[in-house]
Amino acid sequence: MRFRLGPVRFVRSLLRILAGHPHVPPSLQDNALLGILLRRRSVRSFSRAEIPDDVFHAILEAGRLAPSTVNLQSWSFATFTAQSWRSLFERPLPFKAPRAVIIMGDTHRDRQVLDSFPKSPLVEYTIAVVNASLAAMAMTVAAEALGVSSVMLSETGRSGLLDTAYLAERLKAPAGVIPLMTIVFGYTSSPYPPMPPKFPLSTVCFDGTQGYPEVDPALMNDWLAQMVAGYNASHLGSSFDAQLRVYQSKIGQAEADLRRMVFRDDSV
Numbered sequence: 614m615r616f617r618l619g620p621v622r623f624v625r626s627l628l629r630i631l632a633g634h635p636h637v638p639p640s641l642q643d644n645a646l647l648g649i650l651l652r653r654r655s656v657r658s659f660s661r662a663e664i665p666d667d668v669f670h671a672i673l674e675a676g677r678l679a680p681s682t683v684n685l686q687s688w689s690f691a692t693f694t695a696q697s698w699r700s701l702f703e704r705p706l707p708f709k710a711p712r713a714v715i716i717m718g719d720t721h722r723d724r725q726v727l728d729s730f731p732k733s734p735l736v737e738y739t740i741a742v743v744n745a746s747l748a749a750m751a752m753t754v755a756a757e758a759l760g761v762s763s764v765m766l767s768e769t770g771r772s773g774l775l776d777t778a779y780l781a782e783r784l785k786a787p788a789g790v791i792p793l794m795t796i797v798f799g800y801t802s803s804p805y806p807p808m809p810p811k812f813p814l815s816t817v818c819f820d821g822t823q824g825y826p827e828v829d830p831a832l833m834n835d836w837l838a839q840m841v842a843g844y845n846a847s848h849l850g851s852s853f854d855a856q857l858r859v860y861q862s863k864i865g866q867a868e869a870d871l872r873r874m875v876f877r878d879d880s881v
């Protein structure tokens with residue numbers, strides 16, 4: 614795979630990114646929660662400022678109170694300071710953030726009292742992923758409301774993609790607990806980056822009675838060009854191609870780890 618853009622397409626794609634903005638009617642723009650949701654960006658550059666304990670606690674509490682399937686709360690959160698992260702993983706917290714939370718899908722805890730349910734690894738895993746992701750998003754939004762920025766990470770620097778088995782081993786997680794993502798939190802050290810290229814609402818949203826829409830190849834090509842341009846402009850010294858090659862080389866191991874952990878399947 615080679616994703617190279619000529620100079621004209623590169624500049625045009627960057628301009629398209631810079632022109633991106635939320636579309637809400639002026640009458641709703643003063644809504645505080647909506648403003649937080651629309652302003653949130655993934656932040657990858659943090660100041661040295663610490664997050665006070667009560668602020669971090671409030672962020673975790675937003676996760677604890679998130680909605681979940683049949684109120685199963687099939688999640689768990691492992692919390693870290695920069696120091697405790699370094700002592701467990703022998704490397705700095707990504708982006709020099711002061712705090713992190715590893716979000717896990719937990720299909721183990723509820724089984725202690727609901728073991729009469731037939732084993733259904735895919736159903737249980739899916740439910741846990743959905744629920745834990747909602748808790749993760751609630752934390753991210755709560756953080757933003759408290760002036761704390763964040764980025765969700767699917768890789769934390771060890772294996773390069775998902776890190777599922779490695780994190781589970783380090784966290785001494787029992788079978789049925791799957792690390793899903795790490796959120797790092799801190800105070801941004803620079804203005805928020807521009808909004809990355811988002812699909813228009815007309816691409817991802819349709820009248821449910823009209824049947825699922827066809828994919829528009831031109832729109833997808835434009836989006837990909839913007840992704841490449843945005844990545845290359847913000848990662849000097851790296852490239853979109855290089856990053857894709859990393860994921861390509863890691864995805865087999867990530868798949869095998871997940872099959873083993875979710876399905877107890879060693880065949881991949």
Ligand SMILES: Cc1cc2nc3c(=O)[nH]c(=O)nc-3n(C[C@H](O)[C@H](O)[C@H](O)COP(=O)(O)O)c2cc1C
Nearest residue numbers: 653654655656657764765766767768769794808809
């Ligand atoms: C589950 C998940 C995993 C992610 N993993 C990474 C990651 O490993 N590294 C990274 O820099 N960003 C990661 N991101 C952030 C995305 O790149 C980001 O959300 C996306 O580009 C959209 O940008 P925005 O959050 O500013 O809207 C992840 C986001 C999610 C939801």
